Amino acid sequence: xxxxxxxxxxxxxxPVASRRVMRAGLATEATSKTGDNEExxxxxxxxxxxxxNCDMPALTTTATRGELLDMYxxxxxxxxLETVSDQLYxxxxxxxxxxxxxxxxxxxxxxEAECNEGDAIITAYRCHGFTLTRGQSAMSILAELMGRKxxxxxxxxxxxxxxxxxxxxxxxxxxAQVPLGAGIAFAQKYGGNPNHNxxxxxxxxxxxxxxxxxxxxxMAKLWNLPVMFVCENxxxxxxxxxxxxxxxxxxxxxxxxxxxxxxxxxxxxxxxxATRYSRQWTRELMGxxxxxxxxxxxxxxxxxxxxxxxxxxxxxxxxxxxxxxINGLRKxxxxxxxxxxxxxxxxxxxxxxxxxxxxxxxxxxxxxxxxELWTDIYVKGTEPKTVKGCEPFDIHHY
Amino acid sequence: MPLRSRGYAAASSxxxxxxxxxxxxxxxxxxxxxxxxxxxxxxxxxKETKNVNYYTAVNDALATALETDESAILxxxxxxxxxxxxxxxxxxxxxxxxxxxxxxxxxxxxVGFGIGVAAQGATAIAEIQFADYVFPAFDQIVNEAAKYRYxxxxxxxxxxxxxxxxxxxxxxxxxxxxxxxxxxxxxVPGLKxxxxxxxxxxxxxLLAAIRDPNPVIVMEPKILYRAATEDVPVADYTLPxxxxxxxxxxxxxxxxxxxxxxxxxxxxxxxxxxxxxDRSFELIxxxxxxxxxxxxxxxxxxxxxxLLIAHEAPLTSGFGAEIAATVSEACxxxxxxxxxxxxxxxxPFPLIHEKFYVPSIxxxxxxxxxxxxx
Numbered sequence: 001x002x003x004x005x006x007x008x009x010x011x012x013x014x015p016v017a018s019r020r021v022m023r024a025g026l027a028t029e030a031t032s033k034t035g036d037n038e039e040x041x042x043x044x045x046x047x048x049x050x051x052x053n054c055d056m057p058a059l060t061t062t063a064t065r066g067e068l069l070d071m072y073x074x075x076x077x078x079x080x081l082e083t084v085s086d087q088l089y090x091x092x093x094x095x096x097x098x099x100x101x102x103x104x105x106x107x108x109x110x111x112e113a114e115c116n117e118g119d120a121i122i123t124a125y126r127c128h129g130f131t132l133t134r135g136q137s138a139m140s141i142l143a144e145l146m147g148r149k150x151x152x153x154x155x156x157x158x159x160x161x162x163x164x165x166x167x168x169x170x171x172x173x174x175x176a177q178v179p180l181g182a183g184i185a186f187a188q189k190y191g192g193n194p195n196h197n198x199x200x201x202x203x204x205x206x207x208x209x210x211x212x213x214x215x216x217x218x219m220a221k222l223w224n225l226p227v228m229f230v231c232e233n234x235x236x237x238x239x240x241x242x243x244x245x246x247x248x249x250x251x252x253x254x255x256x257x258x259x260x261x262x263x264x265x266x267x268x269x270x271x272x273x274a275t276r277y278s279r280q281w282t283r284e285l286m287g288x289x290x291x292x293x294x295x296x297x298x299x300x301x302x303x304x305x306x307x308x309x310x311x312x313x314x315x316x317x318x319x320x321x322x323x324x325x326i327n328g329l330r331k332x333x334x335x336x337x338x339x340x341x342x343x344x345x346x347x348x349x350x351x352x353x354x355x356x357x358x359x360x361x362x363x364x365x366x367x368x369x370x371x372e373l374w375t376d377i378y379v380k381g382t383e384p385k386t387v388k389g390c391e392p393f394d395i396h397h398y
Numbered sequence: 399m400p401l402r403s404r405g406y407a408a409a410s411s412x413x414x415x416x417x418x419x420x421x422x423x424x425x426x427x428x429x430x431x432x433x434x435x436x437x438x439x440x441x442x443x444x445k446e447t448k449n450v451n452y453y454t455a456v457n458d459a460l461a462t463a464l465e466t467d468e469s470a471i472l473x474x475x476x477x478x479x480x481x482x483x484x485x486x487x488x489x490x491x492x493x494x495x496x497x498x499x500x501x502x503x504x505x506x507x508x509v510g511f512g513i514g515v516a517a518q519g520a521t522a523i524a525e526i527q528f529a530d531y532v533f534p535a536f537d538q539i540v541n542e543a544a545k546y547r548y549x550x551x552x553x554x555x556x557x558x559x560x561x562x563x564x565x566x567x568x569x570x571x572x573x574x575x576x577x578x579x580x581x582x583x584x585x586v587p588g589l590k591x592x593x594x595x596x597x598x599x600x601x602x603x604l605l606a607a608i609r610d611p612n613p614v615i616v617m618e619p620k621i622l623y624r625a626a627t628e629d630v631p632v633a634d635y636t637l638p639x640x641x642x643x644x645x646x647x648x649x650x651x652x653x654x655x656x657x658x659x660x661x662x663x664x665x666x667x668x669x670x671x672x673x674x675x676d677r678s679f680e681l682i683x684x685x686x687x688x689x690x691x692x693x694x695x696x697x698x699x700x701x702x703x704x705l706l707i708a709h710e711a712p713l714t715s716g717f718g719a720e721i722a723a724t725v726s727e728a729c730x731x732x733x734x735x736x737x738x739x740x741x742x743x744x745x746p747f748p749l750i751h752e753k754f755y756v757p758s759i760x761x762x763x764x765x766x767x768x769x770x771x772x
Binding site: 122151157161178190211215377379382 | 471507508509511515518541542546547548549553587590610612640688
């Protein structure tokens with residue numbers, strides 16, 4: 001086992017954010033009826049969690065008005081962002097591969113509600129939502145999608161390769177980000193991890209069958225790393241139904257010797273509760289967990305997939321009408337008098353204006369300069385003297 | 399028809415044992431501080447040297463890296479026990495189990511893990527037990543490690559990652575303990591790839607690789623681990639990446655190789671000098687496969703007009719092809735003969751036929767003759 005020795009790493013770790021100060025102060029603070037700090041209690045559905053060798057998270061959860069509205073706003077922003085991306089794609093302003101997360105918003109928003117700034121997230125190619133929750137602007141995401149200079153990867157990454165502070169990326173190769181997540185968590189632990197930061201390594205139900213996922217499981221448990229393996233199970237690996245690709249679709253049990261939770265990933269409060277649970281797990285130095293988020297994407301796998309050839313339109317319509325994460329939270333907020341109908345509509349309008357404005361700005365951003373083709377291959381000053389271009393005499397000199 | 403004239407003549411009965419070639423090689427420093435006359439070594443302030451073999455020099459470099467960089471970790475299959483080639487002997491007990499440790503048998507996982515560690519700013523030194531085992535990690539190296547900086551617009555990278563892997567023929571390695579996969583990686587912008595030829599080179603190039611802010615692969619010719627011994631500077635030093643070394647200057651033919659092949663080429667040159675007393679030969683150790691030092695090779699071929707490239711990897715798309723194409727473009731009017739390559743065959747690396755497969759002294763001499771007679 002590794003000793004937790006404090007070692008200087010040039011890491012991007014930052015002190016724990018003060019995101020949850022409000023909750024800590026509740027006992028003594030007087031809160032007005034309309035204040036952001038007013039606390040609400042919700043019962044999660046009895047089928048919110050399934051467990052594998054661990055206790056069940058609490059089925060009663062509390063959140064302040066501010067936190068609840070944050071989650072609602074975040075999910076709405078992601079939904080609108082993906083809708084705008086869809087339009088930009090169809091008008092050919094976004095080219096190439098593009099994977100939307102419409103329907104899966106609760107996973108990113110619920111995790112972020114319990115994440116510290118110092119926590120690391122690494123995910124696959126369906127990454128727009130996480131890029132937003134990890135602090136990149138909608139403008140920089142849309143600009144990146146269109147390959148513009150002001151994109152969050154300076155227009156060099158595109159849809160699948162977006163990054164942010166402690167957000168180690170959208171990654172294009174299925175499953176390849178999972179062992180990286182174990183390495184990131186190792187560095188957190190090796191650095192002493194005074195803030196109990198952890199790493200969320202996300203992958204889909206399709207990627208769950210990659211050998212390297214199991215290699216990463218083994219290393220993470222062997223070395224008790226603070227890594228959460230988060231399987232976003234949206235039921236289809238591209239066009240293949242999960243049960244046709246996996247001998248066991250109980251993804252939360254597939255860590256075997258790693259405890260696991262299956263979470264109703266369409267309920268942002270359940271995701272948040274599970275994330276809180278996993279932080280406690282990490283604090284107690286219990287190592288990794290496998291968190292299976294049962295979720296659903298409304299669209300196809302990517303823009304070239306209509307998403308209706310391997311599942312029925314009725315199935316999609318049923319999920320939209322009964323399980324939608326945004327509608328679900330909206331209903332809860334209205335029933336508990338967290339906010340009234342007018343207030344919700346005001347948020348929806350504001351989000352729409354905000355994202356549409358971001359799209360306008362992103363469209364105005366220029367393409368990266370042609371010289372960027374030659375940069376970032378090697379560190380400046382350590383590169384080869386020349387790099388060859390397409391033509392025999394097209395040679396770039398550094 | 400006698401075999402020799404067919405161009406694929408195998409090792410003949412007068413082909414000496416490889417170990418004997420290494421033991422009498424003039425490339426290995428046996429004269430203590432004579433090595434400091436080499437400009438690349440002259441700036442080292444301490445003139446102390448120690449006679450060590452290749453694996454001990456690697457061990458010394460790894461210890462130096464762990465000593466001077468507290469974020470450095472060393473891991474791989476059986477590394478904690480010293481590694482199958484003894485390169486990490488004693489490092490676990492010296493630097494602790496949390497810095498030098500075994501990984502499960504999972505190349506893809508361990509390289510991905512190393513990229514993650516390096517992405518946090520730490521120094522990750524991964525060992526792939528044999529270069530032949532690197533292929534499960536190919537995706538991690540090509541798609542994750544090499545492109546991390548580019549695809550994130552320089553926000554993320556794994557520059558602290560170094561991958562060591564023993565490669566090349568060993569005399570009896572068969573299909574999966576003998577390969578030279580340098581050409582696969584030469585095709586990957588964002589990576590660097592070096593092949594040190596001797597203990598002193600191994601120490602300096604490995605330390606340079608570990609400290610280079612880009613992911614670097616170091617392929618160590620495993621046959622040299624015990625066979626090659628020389629007086630190696632005790633100090634902490636690095637050698638330049640991306641720069642070839644001219645081992646012997648000459649006028650009439652340029653000969654390029656890397657790794658253990660150089661010892662075969664040295665003997666071939668010695669015999670060629672005896673056969674053609676009025677000719678002289680320029681022998682270049684390419685050292686870095688990516689980026690490779692085209693300037694030095696082009697300058698040499700413009701002088702000699704003839705180029706022979708020898709490598710163990712198969713002919714088709716071997717790294718010799720890239721050198722040949724570049725030289726053809728740059729030196730066409732100076733060439734007295736087409737660029738010649740002596741390589742492994744386009745077959746899997748054979749077990750029992752290894753001595754036919756590797757570019758032997760006789761095959762190299764045959765090609766030299768063909769170059770002169772063109």
